[in-house]
Amino acid sequence: MQAGDGLMSTFERVAWRRGQGAPIASLAVLSLGALDFGLEASIVLPALPVLARHYHASLVGIGWFAVAFQVIAVAAVPLLGRLGDVVGKRHVLLWALMAFAAGSLVCAITHSIGLAIAGRAIQGFGAAVAPLGLALARDTLPQARLPRAIGVLVGAATFGGAVGFLLSGLLVDQFSSAALFWFLFAFAVLLLALTFAWVQESPERAAGYVDLAGALLASAGLGALLLAISQGNDWGWASGRIIGLFIAAAVLLALFAAVEARVSKPLLDLSLLARRPNGAADLCALLFGFAFFLSVYVVPQIAARPKASGYGLALSTTKIGLLLTPACIVGAGAGWAAGRLVDRVGPRALVSVGSAVGVAAYLSLALEHGSAAALAAGTAGTGVSWGVILTGVYAVVMRNVGAHTSGVAAGVIVATRITGTAVGAQATFAVIAAAGVVGSFPAEAGFTRAFVMAATGAGATLVAAAFLPGRRRNASTPATAHFAAR
Numbered sequence: 001m002q003a004g005d006g007l008m009s010t011f012e013r014v015a016w017r018r019g020q021g022a023p024i025a026s027l028a029v030l031s032l033g034a035l036d037f038g039l040e041a042s043i044v045l046p047a048l049p050v051l052a053r054h055y056h057a058s059l060v061g062i063g064w065f066a067v068a069f070q071v072i073a074v075a076a077v078p079l080l081g082r083l084g085d086v087v088g089k090r091h092v093l094l095w096a097l098m099a100f101a102a103g104s105l106v107c108a109i110t111h112s113i114g115l116a117i118a119g120r121a122i123q124g125f126g127a128a129v130a131p132l133g134l135a136l137a138r139d140t141l142p143q144a145r146l147p148r149a150i151g152v153l154v155g156a157a158t159f160g161g162a163v164g165f166l167l168s169g170l171l172v173d174q175f176s177s178a179a180l181f182w183f184l185f186a187f188a189v190l191l192l193a194l195t196f197a198w199v200q201e202s203p204e205r206a207a208g209y210v211d212l213a214g215a216l217l218a219s220a221g222l223g224a225l226l227l228a229i230s231q232g233n234d235w236g237w238a239s240g241r242i243i244g245l246f247i248a249a250a251v252l253l254a255l256f257a258a259v260e261a262r263v264s265k266p267l268l269d270l271s272l273l274a275r276r277p278n279g280a281a282d283l284c285a286l287l288f289g290f291a292f293f294l295s296v297y298v299v300p301q302i303a304a305r306p307k308a309s310g311y312g313l314a315l316s317t318t319k320i321g322l323l324l325t326p327a328c329i330v331g332a333g334a335g336w337a338a339g340r341l342v343d344r345v346g347p348r349a350l351v352s353v354g355s356a357v358g359v360a361a362y363l364s365l366a367l368e369h370g371s372a373a374a375l376a377a378g379t380a381g382t383g384v385s386w387g388v389i390l391t392g393v394y395a396v397v398m399r400n401v402g403a404h405t406s407g408v409a410a411g412v413i414v415a416t417r418i419t420g421t422a423v424g425a426q427a428t429f430a431v432i433a434a435a436g437v438v439g440s441f442p443a444e445a446g447f448t449r450a451f452v453m454a455a456t457g458a459g460a461t462l463v464a465a466a467f468l469p470g471r472r473r474n475a476s477t478p479a480t481a482h483f484a485a486r
Contacts, residue, residue, distance in 0.1 A: 027141065027149060029191075029198045030133040031156035033093065036184075036191055037130045038160020039167075040100060040123055041069065042328070043180055045296050046168040046320040049304040054177040055113040060231065063429040066297065068117045070422035071226060072124030075219035077415040080128035082211065082265070084135060090201040093132040094192060100126035101188035108181035119181070126188070127418065130157065131410030138398050138410075139202035147395055151339015154390045155332040158383070161296075162328030169318025211266055214259050221252030222419060229426040233433045277347075280467035281396040282416045284351055287464055288389050289420025291457025292358055294428050295365065295379045296324060298450050301432070301442070302369055309441035311370055323376050327383030334387025339395075346471035347392035354388035355465055357381055358458035366451035389461070390417075396469060427453065 044051060044066065052062040076099075084092040099122055106119030137149040171179040228245035235241050260266040303320045305312025315323065338350055361381025368374040397413050428450045435446030 025198050026200055027137065027152065029194045030136060031152055032191055032194065033097070033129045033133050034153045034156040035160035035163065036097075036100065036187060037127065038157040038162075038328070039164040039187065040126060040184060042161035042164035042296065042324075043168045043184065044120075046165055046300050046324060047172050047177065047180060047317050048297075048300055050172055050317055051116075051177055055111060055116050057113040057116075060234070060429070060433075061113045061117075063426060065113060065117050065120055067226060067422045067425045068120040069124045069127065070418045070425070071223055072121045072219060073127035073418045074222050074415050074422065075215040076125040077128050077131055077418060078218075078412055079211075079215040080125070081131045081135065081410055081412075081414075084128075084132050084202075086205065088201050088205070089132050089136050089139065090195070090199050093129060093136070093199070094195055096126045096128040096132060097188050097192045097195065098126075099123060100129070101185050101192070104181045104184035104188060108178045108185060123184075127414070131414045134394060134398060134410040134414075136199065136202055139204050140200055146398060147342050148339045150394050150398060151335050151337070151342075151391050154339070154387060154394065155335035158328050158331035158335055158386050158390075160328075162325045162332065165321040165324040165328060167321070169316065169321035172317045211260070211263055214256060214263070214266060217252050217256035217259060221249050221256055222422065224252060225249035226422060226426045229423070229430050232430055276467070277396050277469045278413075280464065281347070281393040282413055283464045284389065284393050284461055284468065285413050285417040286420040287457055287461040288385075288393070289417040289422075290424035290427075291362075291420075291454045291461060292382055292385050292389070293421050294424050294450060294454040294457075295327070295362070295382045297425050297428050298432075298447055299324060299365075299369075299375050299379055302447055303372070303375060305441060308439075309444075310438070311444045311447070312441070313372060313375075315372070319372075323372055324379055326376055327379040327386070329383070330380050331383035331386035334384045335391050336387070338388045338391035342392060342395045344471065346469060347396050348465055348468040348470045350392035351389050351465040351468055352462060354385040354392070355458050355462035357388075358385040359455050359462065361385070362451050362455035362458055366448050366455065369447065369451070385458070392468070424454075424457065 048062055048066060051057070051065065055061070055065070057065060080092050080096060103119045103121070103123030103126065106122060107116050110116055110119065133153055134150065137153065138146060141149050167183065168180060171183060224245050228242050228249065231245075232242050300320050302311060303313045303315040303323055304317075306314050334354075342350060358381065361378050361384075364381070365374070365378035369378070393413065394410075397410065431450045431453060432442050432446035435443040435449065437443060
């Protein structure tokens with residue numbers, strides 16, 4: 001045991017020296033982690049129709065497969081963010097990458113939709129890679145570089161979505177559905193090695209404990225809510241089961257809020273949600289999650305339908321990936337640019353512009369989604385919103401917290417965004433299902449209504465952006481200064 005401890009200490013010292021001497025290398029590895037987060041979230045989306053056949057899943061079943069990642073991530077992200085503040089963010093980042101690897105392995109070896117959903121849920125613990133990467137950048141990089149680092153990480157996650165969309169088709173069409181998850185497994189293992197070697201640990205530690213009760217209540221409450229939304233059409237919205245689920249969700253989430261208000265070290269610090277400007281940023285993140293990822297759930301469903309449906313394009317998985325890729329490339333560039341503009345124009349302007357672009361993009365999709373060009377243009381518009389809005393809201397939060405709470409703060413806003421995504425995805429599948437079928441295909445009206453719902457969410461984000469801070473009073477002030485709330 002002593003020899004093993006000595007070997008571990010040697011590796012830790014080597015990793016620390018490399019991190020200290022090469023912050024660019026550390027940021028590069030964190031960027032790969034953000035890219036992996038984008039991969040995990042996106043790579044299954046173009047392949048959902050194929051994966052439904054592979055796992056013998058219904059529309060509801062594949063809907064749960066699509067959102068299981070987010071359901072668990074909602075609780076896991078702040079839980080592991082808090083744990084990172086207490087025991088070390090780099091240590092917990094390694095655990096999160098292990099979850100990515102383990103969940104990918106489960107999905108690769110099973111043909112059961114139940115086990116596949118469980119695998120995606122395990123992967124959900126790996127979503128903590130996103131806030132832990134932000135928090136490590138906050139703690140270990142020079143503060144003058146923080147806005148650009150945030151832009152790089154947001155851009156990397158968005159670019160990871162592009163890579164995921166492209167690889168999805170190539171792996172499925174050239175190999176098999178399981179090849180998606182074998183690739184994710186291998187990439188996570190590679191990242192484990194790179195993180196261990198090059199990422200320095202944060203020197204900051206917070207006292208206290210980890211709120212497991214809050215994590216259980218949050219995941220149970222959100223799970224009940226999503227189950228009610230997903231089954232409302234089949235069970236009947238006025239049925240006792242659906243009403244009971246909505247009541248259970250409300251009770252569990254209320255208990256969660258009560259617990260968080262009483263414990264000294266909450267899983268989600270509700271005071272952050274109420275405090276300006278963090279509260280406004282979290283509201284924007286929630287609305288962003290609800291509205292702006294809807295396109296990547298809906299567009300593959302339209303693109304994969306046969307032409308006999310009257311609106312489908314009969315595209316292969318590879319072509320669907322190519323269709324979605326421009327959104328992520330544009331989003332990566334928008335995140336990179338936003339990281340350089342946030343101090344000059346302020347988060348309010350960035351999020352407002354991104355929201356307005358999103359409204360226009362979704363309205364265009366609602367009006368015209370019968371060609372590959374229309375779908376690509378609409379999703380590219382939402383891609384601009386991804387990079388610009390996320391960079392703006394993350395910069396607000398990271399600038400207004402201390403090092404001892406950076407993991408919790410990052411966890412709060414990422415979990416809020418994921419909550420919005422999970423609810424939006426299930427609401428989307430419910431809206432499409434509620435429109436009924438024409439022949440043997442979902443009615444086109446369901447997809448149109450989904451796009452209108454997303455445009456409404458984007459408009460709500462635009463309204464919420466008014467409460468964000470504006471441009472800093474003096475763009476030449478140190479990067480640690482807060483934004484002006486004018």
